[in-house]
Amino acid sequence: MADGMNEGGGAPQVLLVGAGPGDPELLTMKAVKALAQAEVVVHDRLVSDAVLKVAPDSAMRISVGKEAGRHSYRQEDINALLVHLAGQGKRIVRLKGGDPFIFGRACEEIEALEAAGIAWAAIPGITAAQGCAATAGVPLTHRGLARSLRFVTGHCRSDQPLELDWKGLADPQTTLVFYMGHTTAPQLSAKLIENGLPAETPALCISQGTTPRERRLSTRLDRLPSDLDRAHLPSPILIIVGSAVGWRSVANDVGDEAGTVLDEPFRRVGGGGSAVG
Numbered sequence: 001m002a003d004g005m006n007e008g009g010g011a012p013q014v015l016l017v018g019a020g021p022g023d024p025e026l027l028t029m030k031a032v033k034a035l036a037q038a039e040v041v042v043h044d045r046l047v048s049d050a051v052l053k054v055a056p057d058s059a060m061r062i063s064v065g066k067e068a069g070r071h072s073y074r075q076e077d078i079n080a081l082l083v084h085l086a087g088q089g090k091r092i093v094r095l096k097g098g099d100p101f102i103f104g105r106a107c108e109e110i111e112a113l114e115a116a117g118i119a120w121a122a123i124p125g126i127t128a129a130q131g132c133a134a135t136a137g138v139p140l141t142h143r144g145l146a147r148s149l150r151f152v153t154g155h156c157r158s159d160q161p162l163e164l165d166w167k168g169l170a171d172p173q174t175t176l177v178f179y180m181g182h183t184t185a186p187q188l189s190a191k192l193i194e195n196g197l198p199a200e201t202p203a204l205c206i207s208q209g210t211t212p213r214e215r216r217l218s219t220r221l222d223r224l225p226s227d228l229d230r231a232h233l234p235s236p237i238l239i240i241v242g243s244a245v246g247w248r249s250v251a252n253d254v255g256d257e258a259g260t261v262l263d264e265p266f267r268r269v270g271g272g273g274s275a276v277g
């Protein structure tokens with residue numbers, strides 16, 4: 001987007017905006033500007049209150065969060081709502097956690113908007129992987145430890161096995177970031193080990209990353225399911241697996257202090273043992 005114009009040349013009625021992982025200071029300047037001008041903010045459940053506060057009080061806020069076991073909007077309802085609101089001529093911000101195009105179902109909304117002849121534009125956001133890892137001082141790539149990075153969905157339909165390219169994923173030189181992997185952690189741990197990833201590969205779980213409630217669990221691949229189960233971390237949770245997670249002196253602590261829940265910045269574990277159980 002070039003200052004409010006999309007490729008079609010018209011002023012967009014709907015802005016798909018990335019809200020980042022939670023900390024409002026991680027919003028882009030474009031996102032802040034869009035929010036400041038919004039008349040309606042249609043937002044996901046994961047968008048933090050601190051981010052929503054950036055919109056003016058006068059803006060109508062509509063939560064369309066999808067939450068397991070609770071009444072929630074279906075994707076088709078969200079699409080229809082956006083088309084309906086745009087038809088009223090309002091300036092709409094469709095605010096999505098992280099980046100709208102990373103596990104964000106932005107394309108379905110765009111298709112619905114285009115089918116209705118509604119102009120849209122997108123503003124990127126910091127995705128959870130980047131925001132959570134960098135804030136924790138954890139590299140996602142590392143010369144010598146991780147030459148590639150993969151964002152992987154841990155979500156599968158209830159009672160269905162998680163069908164992924166396990167062989168391709170089980171590369172010791174790749175950092176794996178699992179989104180929505182909380183409930184499927186036992187599957188992903190077992191499958192990666194079965195396909196050759198060492199059981200002692202470092203794993204880090206970050207709960208409510210970049211918010212004041214952030215908590216981190218340091219463990220290793222084989223102990224990931226049991227440690228995660230014991231830790232009772234609130235969602236959202238991101239799971240990062242790979243040697244780069246064990247960068248620096250933290251490397252041994254990740255293995256030796258498996259299951260430690262860290263409330264302090266991760267990097268201090270190696271420096272002074274500030275981990276708390």
Ligand SMILES: C[S@@+](CC[C@H](N)C(=O)[O-])C[C@H]1O[C@@H](n2cnc3c(N)ncnc32)[C@H](O)[C@@H]1O
Pocket residue numbers: 021022046096097098099100101102103104126127128129132178179180181206207208209210211236237238239
């Ligand atoms: C439906 S995906 C949406 C991802 C989003 N579009 C993004 O780019 O970050 C939701 C998943 O993102 C991860 N996630 C999002 N925000 C997070 C945060 N603040 N801390 C930890 N994980 C987060 C969790 O794995 C959660 O289950």
